[in-house]
Amino acid sequence: MALITPTWYSLNDPIVFAENDPENTGVNMQEIEVGFQSVVDPYFRFDSFFSFRTEGVELEEAYGTTLFSIPLNSQFKIGRARAKFGRINQIHRHAQNFVTLPIVVAEFLGEHLNPTSVEASFLVPVPWYLELSASGGSPDVETPTFGRSPDANNLGNLLYIFHMANFFDVGESLGVSLGASFATGSNASGPDERSNLYGVDFFAKYRPLKDNPYQEVSLQSEFMWRQAETPEEELEDYGFYVEGMYRFAKRWNTGLRFDFTDTNTPITEEEDHDHEHEEEEEDDHGHDDMLGLLGRAYRISPMLTFNPSEFSRVRLQYDYLNQDYGPNQHAIFLQFQYAIGAHGAHPF
């Protein structure tokens, strides 16, 4: 019997027509994700996810989780993992509701914030679900907001992330989740330069099990505030997204997302834009992993998804992007997703 069952997710062929981003059009293989997950022994389980892209392979996650009871209802996660910061950062790309990341997430967390760290989380004995978590580690995959400090001996320069997650049922059909996050660490723009990132997240799902078991409505939102020091100045940026989803039949859902980001300290394009990095991975928003925002931007994205079965998905999305530092953009995406291997878990 195979103890390790690989799971494959592939996000394929988003067809993009972007007005002023001609490099990012056509048919792309967005990502193939391969997961190996298994119980190790009576004490640990191990989960790993490799992300294959045209630009290369990323070890997205590889961590052990404690399975035994530890005082204070605690659990440790050791290794590289998507950090418990907000909501969407903990959701793999194939399980997200839209083809593109919200601008605020792409700008502040990058593709994802997945430091290699030790994370402790505690289930607090209250009548609802309350989990507190704290982690300390290094962002060895650089993100716009956090980077490895050259002075790694200074423990204060590591990346520390704190998160509080609450969930409660409101009646039989409605579940509500509320969270708050704080991350602080070096941003690698200088030896002692730090970033602080604050976040709040909200999620509510209404599923009338008795009347319409295959219909559901959900609302998800995150707000983030960033303070970052660079050798020249202190930056202050913020943004949020709100997305509403409506599953109107067992295999169909549709959604609408509104994104907004703004800054009190707009930077200019030349400042950070190093042309050496041109080859590097670009985020969904179209520019490099740089610290600071150019100005205000908002985006509106309607989406329609059809799931032929639990294991395949076709998604159509339109993005309208308005930015006060550049021309507006329109994009249409057609995304195909396939999952093979073991039946994966559905995150709430």
Added chain:
Amino acid sequence: MKMYKSFPGLALFIAAAMVMLLAGGSAEAKVRVVTSTPDFAAIAKEIGGDRVDVESLAKGYQDPHFVDAKPIYITKLNRADILVYNGLDLEIGWLPILVTGARNSNIATLNSPGNVDASRFLTTVLDLPTGPVDRSMGDVHPRGNPHYMLDPRNGILVAKGITEKLSEVDPENAGYYEENYRNFEKRLELKIAEWAKELAPYKGTKVVSYHKNLNYFTRWAGFEDAGYIEPKPGIPPTPSHVAALIKKMEAEDVKLVLASNYYPQKTPRIISEKTGAVFLSLPTSVGGEDGINTYFDLFDAIVGQITSALESRSGAAESGSSMHNG
């Protein structure tokens, strides 16, 4: 000095605040049993009586394949002494992630003392694929049909397994559990004989059902499965499949269409109207309808609804008129 440079102090403060928030657990005498579906909860209550606290995660009127993995379930599993679940991959989309989050070595792994996969108490598993399987056949369960609680004889096997587990976890009350089990077994055996007698006149009745989840019931009742409304497990009905099914039902004179009450009712209703077969939307789990609070209630309801529908249909056929249910 910028104000947010004083970082280590802040981190320590947050860490300390977190530790202070964490109160210790409380000691309770009762054995805490959490089950994935209400059928197991009903049986655990029969055996455990007032010595156990029992709670089911899924509701009886809910499709057990598609339960939301709500974080609140983690809180419930965290405190469990015993977790009883169906197994055979029925809960694969939602239970494992909750069990990992529960931080509870009573139930964390297959080998944990309170981790009870009830399918291992069975003597027979139906619909075990004999040839190769892949998902072009739909969401087939490679380990066999998981809806075994709809054969009431399996209720006895599961009750026995739960009794042994309860006695292991709470040896002081082993005698009490054993006595409750004997009592339950005796009552269920009597009821099984009674239900079988009620169903006996309809042996060989051809049945079309929505999903394969009624196979254990139809096999036990002596019905003949004539087809399914889903073309493949988990794939919603297509017009061409429905048309072919209607033809087949007319050719084979199928009298009965069954679906769990959580499945879409529109297509079965149309098929019943087109063919003159009776359509019954059945509760298929304890709690599936108001008033179904025990495993006995469940089969009373299912057997009662089927026999009265078949009885009135044959009565109607004799008097020359056709009868449509609903």
